[in-house]
Amino acid sequence: MVDPTRPVLAPRVWQIGALCRAIADTLEVRFNPVAVRGEISGFSTASSGHCYFSLKDAQGQIRCAMFRRAASLLEFVPRDGDSVEVMGRLAVYEPRGDLQLIVESLRAAGQGALYEQFLRLKDRLEAQGLFDPGRKRAAVALPRGIGVVTSPGAAALHDVVTALRRRAAHIPVILAPAAVQGAQAPGELVSALQGLYRLAEAGTIDVILLVRGGGSIEDLWAFNDEALARTIVQSPVPLICGVGHETDFTIADFCADVRAPTPTAAAELAAQARDSWLAGLEAAGDSLRSALVGRLDQAGQRLDQATSRLGRPLARMADQQLRLGRSVHRLRFAVLIRLEQERRGYAASETAVQEAAQARLRRGADMLEHARLRLELLDPRLVLKRGYALLTDRSGRAVTRVGQTHPGQDLLATLTDGEVALTVTAQSPISS
Secondary structure, three states: OOOOOOOOOOOOOOOHHHHHHHHHHHHHHHOOOEEEEEEEEEEEEOOOOOEEEEEEOOOOEEEEEEOHHHHOOOOOOOOOOOEEEEEEEEEEEOOOOEEEEEEEEEEEOOOOHHHHHHHHHHHHHHHOOOOOHHHOOOOOOOOOOEEEEEOOOOHHHHHHHHHHHHHOOOOOEEEEEOOOOOOOHHHHHHHHHHHHHHHHHOOOOOEEEEEEOOOOOOOOHHHHOHHHHHHHOOOOOOEEEEEOOOOOOOHHHHHOOEEOOOHHHHHHHHOOOHHHHHHHHHHHHHHHHHHHHHHHHHHHHHHHHHHHHHOOHHHHHHHHHHHHHHHHHHHHHHHHHHHHHHHHHOOOOHHHHHHHHHHHHHHHHHHHHHHHHHHHHOOHHHHHOOOOOEEEOOOOOEOOOHHHOOOOOEEEEEEOOEEEEEEOOOOOOOOO
């Protein structure tokens, strides 16, 4: 029952495009890739080479689009009424908000026992969670090593090595050879993967590539093996599967962490290009240099502020000397008064009086010594010894700014061991 006292939260107001993209993202995560069986309806080929049609059965229908590249691989001409099985991905055509199936491969239904077996195994393993997107991991951006499982004589190995040499020649590559076709291939692929798993657990490699070139369903059948599928999901590091061409799908593709359309694409996903890392380092260096220059500028400003607060050291020294003299007179007078009070007010012995007087005199001497040290710290000669000079005009005023001078003016520079007469010939203010 709805509680009438509780406020009703207004639903989120979506932008149409944003809603379509959100639906498309949900479909991508939940369903793709997807295999569908149905009857072709309204098949047409556009001048661009793209094909458009609907797939239907007794319960419903869905719009389909097959782009030119996938259509060029068809082994027959589809017609209305044909019963077919397609592999593809669900998407949303945002301009119309239509749900559509992007077909990546199409074949006649009941094409053969192997395809039927593939579909049954796919459904069973999917129900067991082997294709769960939540367990899949992204490839490592900078792996310590890359393991490759393929045939040593396969063109796929050449493609992978070429791509890695171009993008990240500094990363070591370890080949675990295995047959990629034939009855013995599934067992060899499983053994090769298990050998790389041990290296991964030892920290030698951070990503594994399982690759081979394209072929018929019979050529690729080793990658539809159930034991291989269960071995793939046990990988301790991200595993990238690049088997066949872009339109080929195998059980290994669904089990891998990442599916690549080709072996070359798998290699490119395994390691970020070296140039991008160098560009990042250069950008970091520029940022560090800018920060260092900024810190130096701030330190220079603080130095300028401290110099301006220091002012004229001779005047400050004279003021401190005056204060010190007054303090000495007050201290001596206080000591005499206190001694006289103790002499008159108490019947203390002469020794006790003397000790008290000496103690007070010592404290007074300590205060006097402390004041003398503070006064010495203000001595401008200490500053002059560090290479500075005290600049004054004829009246004895300190000159601290360019604006206090003019060409032809006579100045006096006091150094640590004497004075130097100067004449201003030019001015050069420092820009802020």
